[in-house]
Amino acid sequence: MKLDGKVALITGAAGGIGQAIARRLAREGAHVALADIRTEPLDAIAESIESHNRKALNVAVDVTQTDQVTRMVQAVVEAFGHIDIFFNNAGIIRVQNFLDVTEAEWDQVIDVNLKGVFLCGQAVAKHMVERQCGKIINTASLAADRGRPEIAAYAASKTAVVSLTRSMALDLADHGISVNALAPGIVDTDMWAFIDNEMGKLWGRQKGDSMQRRVDIVPLKRAASADEVANVGVFLASDEADYITGQTMYIDGGDSA
Numbered sequence: 179m180k181l182d183g184k185v186a187l188i189t190g191a192a193g194g195i196g197q198a199i200a201r202r203l204a205r206e207g208a209h210v211a212l213a214d215i216r217t218e219p220l221d222a223i224a225e226s227i228e229s230h231n232r233k234a235l236n237v238a239v240d241v242t243q244t245d246q247v248t249r250m251v252q253a254v255v256e257a258f259g260h261i262d263i264f265f266n267n268a269g270i271i272r273v274q275n276f277l278d279v280t281e282a283e284w285d286q287v288i289d290v291n292l293k294g295v296f297l298c299g300q301a302v303a304k305h306m307v308e309r310q311c312g313k314i315i316n317t318a319s320l321a322a323d324r325g326r327p328e329i330a331a332y333a334a335s336k337t338a339v340v341s342l343t344r345s346m347a348l349d350l351a352d353h354g355i356s357v358n359a360l361a362p363g364i365v366d367t368d369m370w371a372f373i374d375n376e377m378g379k380l381w382g383r384q385k386g387d388s389m390q391r392r393v394d395i396v397p398l399k400r401a402a403s404a405d406e407v408a409n410v411g412v413f414l415a416s417d418e419a420d421y422i423t424g425q426t427m428y429i430d431g432g433d434s435a
């Protein structure tokens with residue numbers, strides 16, 4: 179087991195990628211704190227972690243709210259003593275033409291995807307600095323890498339996450355903390371079901387058509403499973419990745435090649 183006895187915290191743990199990472203962390207021996215704005219799905223994930231004889235903790239958090247983020251870190255430290263690994267993974271997307279994006283929608287996406295990564299990353303890093311070690315993995319996206327129609331705020335937020343990852347890595351290197359980012363392409367989760375639905379409404383397409391159009395231009399000709407993203411996440415969280423920091427790992431079937 180790569181992560182035997184380590185303590186991990188993950189935001190967006192109720193979502194497709196979050197829960198795949200959480201389950202994989204437990205299989206590698208980590209105790210896992212599951213944080214999300216939606217707590218109802220967390221019980222089943224916690225049960226699966228406990229079935230590996232690892233401890234689980236469910237935490238309700240809105241990553242855009244400083245006081246809630248502070249309480250999340252306190253709750254995990256109280257329950258488990260410390261945090262070794264942090265997956266900064268919560269995210270949202272909105273789908274509309276740039277001309278139709280309202281200020282409120284822009285703020286919402288940037289608040290969750292960028293400010294949330296900053297607030298949670300800083301709160302966890304302040305705790306990790308006390309122990310002079312830790313691994314932080316932010317979730318960016320292939321959308322950080324290139325222009326994409328209809329997801330302007332999302333793409334901008336994820337490009338900023340790549341930049342923030344580099345800055346965090348440099349500021350935290352002296353404290354033994356590494357910071358890297360995952361950049362998935364298309365992953366078969368509720369987020370892509372939502373994108374497919376919204377694009378269907380915009381372009382009058384059948385259910386599944388918009389996702390298939392994107393999959394068709396991926397060199398490997400399929401979406402990733404959430405488990406394939408989790409595999410890379412667990413590698414970055416392990417000692418095997420000790421000399422890697424400030425990097426963004428693309429898990430995109432060759433789409434960014």
Ligand SMILES: NC(=O)c1ccc[n+]([C@@H]2O[C@H](COP(=O)([O-])OP(=O)(O)OC[C@H]3O[C@@H](n4cnc5c(N)ncnc54)[C@H](O)[C@@H]3O)[C@@H](O)[C@H]2O)c1
Nearest residue numbers: 190192193194195215240241268269319362364365367369
């Ligand atoms: N699915 C993909 O194709 C894909 C591709 C690239 C990047 N990503 C990124 O991966 C991450 C996980 O996405 P997913 O595919 O699992 O999506 P998902 O919608 O299944 O999960 C996202 C989770 O984030 C939570 N969340 C949203 N707002 C929150 C808030 N304010 N506070 C706390 N939690 C909040 C949601 O409740 C949800 O459980 C996101 O950052 C997303 O942008 C996804």
